[in-house]
Amino acid sequence: MATVEIEYCVPCGMLDRALTVEEAILQQFADDLDRVSLVMxxxxxxxxxxxxxxxxxxxxxxxxxxxIVRRVRSQLSA
Amino acid sequence: MATVEIEYCVPCGMLDRALTVEEAILQQFADDLDRVSLVMxxxxxxxxxxxxxxxxxxxxxxxxxxxIVRRVRSQLSA
Known part of the structure; x- marks a missing residue:
């Protein structure tokens, strides 16, 4: 099973974007993943x-x- | 810097709860953390x-x- 990391700029206020990407990835691939980490x-x-x-x-x-979801999909199936 | 893990039941549909807790934690403690991971x-x-x-x-x-946010705060200051 794979792991995904989303490293985002905290001072730039990108938390919402990071959560949006994380949610989209987890809605699609939770069964293929161990974890998704938001990295400061x-x-x-x-x-x-x-x-x-x-x-x-x-x-x-x-x-x-x-x-981003398309690229995660292709990486997971690589 | 600390790490936080939120392990949630994927088949039970707890993604929204996990994202809600993760967002609350990151809004408060991003400067004290390395990462927050959602674990399947x-x-x-x-x-x-x-x-x-x-x-x-x-x-x-x-x-x-x-x-949960209160407990994370006290653990971070322990």
Missing amino acids: GDHGIFVVRVDDEVVFDKEEDGFDVDE | GDHGIFVVRVDDEVVFDKEEDGFDVDE
Whole structure:
């Protein structure tokens, strides 16, 4: 079973985004996962990892929950 | 910095409760924490741990978000 991490910038107020992504991932993949962790970060970070593999990084892509879910799905089935 | 785990029963549909508790904890203590993890569980489990120390267990207490936040606070300052 896999683990997902969502590292988000606390001072930037990204908790709501992190919770939205976490909820979307858990609604789809709870049966395939051990845990989903929200990791406290700063300096504008918003990164989603599946088993330590980055699948989304705000520095490279626009924020899109459906796209993040698609990438988690493909990483889980890789 | 501390870590918090919220283990909840996935088949019982407790995701919303877990997210509510996680949000309340992060709104209060994000600066004192490394991470908050939602851990997939079953058989009716709903347990909150701070650094592996159980501070709330649904088997022993009624579900009360404010009380859970109080217990996390006292565990963090222990």
